[in-house]
Amino acid sequence: MTDLININPPSGELPVEDSKDFPWRRVIEGIAWVLLVGAFIVGQIASKPDYDNMLRQAMPGKVLILSDTNDSLPVVYRVEGSEDVVIMAEGEAYGGPLVVGVRARRSEDGGRLAEVLMLSHKETPAFMQRLLRGHFFRQFGGKNVSDDFIVDEDIDSVSGATVSAKGFTTAVRNAVHLGAVNHLGLDRTWQQPSWSPGVNEGVLLVLFILAFTAGYRKDKFAKIAKYIVMIGALVFIGFYANISLSLSNIAGIFMGYIPSPVEHPMWWIMILGVLGSIAFLGRNIYCQQLCPFMVVQDLAQKISGVKLRIDSRFQKKARTLIFSLSWVALMLIFLSAHPAMGSYEPFAMMFSLEGLGIQWYILPAALLGSFFVPRFWCRLFCPVGLYLNEVVRLRRRVRMWFAKNNSGGG
Amino acid sequence: MARKRKDKPWHLKITWTLSIVMLLLIFGFFFQSFQEVRKIAPVQVAVERVSGSTAQTNPYKTDPD
Numbered sequence: 201m202t203d204l205i206n207i208n209p210p211s212g213e214l215p216v217e218d219s220k221d222f223p224w225r226r227v228i229e230g231i232a233w234v235l236l237v238g239a240f241i242v243g244q245i246a247s248k249p250d251y252d253n254m255l256r257q258a259m260p261g262k263v264l265i266l267s268d269t270n271d272s273l274p275v276v277y278r279v280e281g282s283e284d285v286v287i288m289a290e291g292e293a294y295g296g297p298l299v300v301g302v303r304a305r306r307s308e309d310g311g312r313l314a315e316v317l318m319l320s321h322k323e324t325p326a327f328m329q330r331l332l333r334g335h336f337f338r339q340f341g342g343k344n345v346s347d348d349f350i351v352d353e354d355i356d357s358v359s360g361a362t363v364s365a366k367g368f369t370t371a372v373r374n375a376v377h378l379g380a381v382n383h384l385g386l387d388r389t390w391q392q393p394s395w396s397p398g399v400n401e402g403v404l405l406v407l408f409i410l411a412f413t414a415g416y417r418k419d420k421f422a423k424i425a426k427y428i429v430m431i432g433a434l435v436f437i438g439f440y441a442n443i444s445l446s447l448s449n450i451a452g453i454f455m456g457y458i459p460s461p462v463e464h465p466m467w468w469i470m471i472l473g474v475l476g477s478i479a480f481l482g483r484n485i486y487c488q489q490l491c492p493f494m495v496v497q498d499l500a501q502k503i504s505g506v507k508l509r510i511d512s513r514f515q516k517k518a519r520t521l522i523f524s525l526s527w528v529a530l531m532l533i534f535l536s537a538h539p540a541m542g543s544y545e546p547f548a549m550m551f552s553l554e555g556l557g558i559q560w561y562i563l564p565a566a567l568l569g570s571f572f573v574p575r576f577w578c579r580l581f582c583p584v585g586l587y588l589n590e591v592v593r594l595r596r597r598v599r600m601w602f603a604k605n606n607s608g609g610g
Numbered sequence: 611m612a613r614k615r616k617d618k619p620w621h622l623k624i625t626w627t628l629s630i631v632m633l634l635l636i637f638g639f640f641f642q643s644f645q646e647v648r649k650i651a652p653v654q655v656a657v658e659r660v661s662g663s664t665a666q667t668n669p670y671k672t673d674p675d
Contacts, residue, residue, distance in 0.1 A: 509625070511622045514629055542640065557642045
């Protein structure tokens with residue numbers, strides 16, 4: 201029995217081509233792949249920001265003298281005519297690397313942060329807006345360079361943008377502590393962040409275990425577990441942590457933006473949990489149970505009680521439509537080397553209520569659609585559902601191939 | 611045996627309209643993103659200055675102060 205909920209056209213089979221006809225479909229697919237690869241290469245070459253120049257422009261009136269000949273981060277500068285030191289360093293956030301420039305000043309108690317500049321980030325704009333509105337950045341002003349700079353210890357996070365907050369803090373910590381030891385001559389009195397999974401990681405893990413269990417069992421417990429998972433998905437994965445999977449996560453993996461498991465265990469639990477459920481259960485439990493936007497759509501559907509059907513002609517083309525939309529999105533992502541740039545899903549915005557421009561219209565349109573049509577977004581527009589279901593199909597094909605070969609051999 | 615549900619024309623009209631509106635919005639988003647891609651030159655990336663208790667500036671602006 202298939203567990204691919206009908207979020208995409210049921211068959212997904214490509215139409216059989218008449219051998220006499222010119223294979224337009226294959227040609228177009230080939231061109232699409234070539235363009236994607238081209239966009240990726242161009243983006244990687246063109247998106248190397250000149251951080252040195254940016255830093256100098258951002259600190260007008262200060263003459264920065266390179267203290268070492270490092271080409272890669274971290275890079276350290278002295279400020280001519282003062283005891284200040286400026287360090288550029290990198291941290292890993294949810295969307296990718298985040299680069300900061302930090303100016304530290306010698307003080308009686310060692311050194312203080314005089315200025316922090318965010319030179320580049322790959323985060324979803326909604327997350328950065330949330331940090332900004334939560335006055336997250338203000339905490340860094342005037343902090344001692346010997347402080348720990350650890351989120352949830354001496355730095356407060358902002359709910360709904362925890363991972364971005366950690367990425368920014370890590371980049372600042374790397375820069376500040378390097379400057380403190382090498383250039384201000386201070387002793388290491390600060391704590392190092394340790395791998396200590398907390399309550400958040402525990403809750404996410406429990407949600408996955410419950411979702412796995414509900415997938416295996418068919419009894420009353422499974423039903424209760426499903427409800428707990430649905431509520432947990434909405435409240436925790438959605439509103440609290442805001443870690444819905446999106447096209448930017450998938451694109452980020454292809455671009456090599458894989459965060460460290462020590463810094464971002466939730467990312468790893470999410471990715472391994474989703475792929476593990478496909479590998480071991482053959483099910484896409486993310487779309488079936490853990491996607492908070494799916495829960496929102498189901499709630500909208502329950503409230504309205506209206507269940508309109510999608511025109512079968514439109515539904516049949518949904519797979520091609522989503523592939524086409526995600527192709528355009530990936531082109532933008534690869535060209536800009538910014539995973540959040542083309543990610544058109546309304547998830548991050550839904551749960552942070554922060555967004556930019558036209559995203560403010562996509563979210564209400566998606567909600568309005570799901571008021572009338574069950575899982576409107578999932579069935580017609582969601583690239584994550586499509587790709588995860590493609591992985592499920594791939595697994596099924598591999599199993600069939602093995603079964604066929606084994607039966608043939610034995 | 612399940613009976614085949616007959617769709618009323620206005621049902622399909624609503625779903626078509628919703629789908630087309632959503633498509634237009636998504637393409638609008640792509641256009642907006644494309645504009646952003648063009649705006650962000652390799653050298654000009656988000657710069658934010660956080661100094662003491664000074665006011666926070668928009669991190670999405672592409673030119674440093």
